[in-house]
Amino acid sequence: MATRGIDHIGVTVPDLDTATAFFVSALDAEVLYDTLRREDGPNGGEDTERRLGVPEGALQVAIRMLALPNGPGIELFEFAGPRQQAPAVPSDLGWQHLACYVDDLDSAIARAEEAGAASVGPPRPLPGPEAGARNRFAYLRTPWGSTLELLTYPDPQPYERDTRRRRWRP
Incomplete structure (x- = not known):
């Protein structure tokens, strides 16, 4: 199984x-x-x-x-x-964020902010093995303080040269 x-x-x-x-x-x-x-x-x-x-x-x-x-x-x-404690932040132990793939990062950030999320910082390029000209991510806090990551990686990523296996994406 x-x-x-x-x-x-x-x-x-x-x-x-x-x-x-x-x-x-x-x-x-x-x-x-x-x-x-x-x-x-x-x-x-x-x-x-x-x-x-x-x-x-x-x-x-x-x-x-x-x-x-x-x-x-x-x-x-x-x-x-x-x-009941405050939500985990990325430096805490345990499951610490929800990441959602989006096609248009800037629109998705704006929509999340309109719904009550707060951006932690501006969108940034995905690093190292995930890099690509248009591959970016941003962290936000939900209205109750949990961490939400929005990311997009439409361009090939460097790790793809070294393995046949690909990360799952919608």
């Missing part, structure tokens, strides 16, 4: 509806379904704590699955309870 690829990415957000609106507006995401509707929750207790490895008292308030136009889904979780 071989791994086929990423099915979805889970993101804990402070407000499910606000995060949904951001991903719909910024990345053309669509709501697929609610696994846990706010009016049916919250889920908590010993079973939830053991199943998810969350601290005692953590409550799942709402869960929603989004679909991007291409690629994996985004599963949004809203929790209440102890020990």
Whole structure:
């Protein structure tokens, strides 16, 4: 049995509806379904704590699955309870950013900013093995502070000279 690829990415957000609106507006995401509707929750207790490895008292308030136009889904979780910390930044341990391939980086940045994201800095050339005349990326912060990378690499990349394997892109 071989791994086929990423099915979805889970993101804990402070407000499910606000995060949904951001991903719909910024990345053309669509709501697929609610696994846990706010009016049916919250889920908590010993079973939830053991199943998810969350601290005692953590409550799942709402869960929603989004679909991007291409690629994996985004599963949004809203929790209440102890020990909620600020979102990870790239220097923290663990999963630390979501990267989305776009055709027009400047338009995608503008759209994300209109949806409430804040650019960390201007777009930059992709480095080293990813370099190419039009290959660029930019980091942004979502309205709740998570890191979003937007990137494009329409030109051949130097690593392609050394291997037949190519990175996946939509």
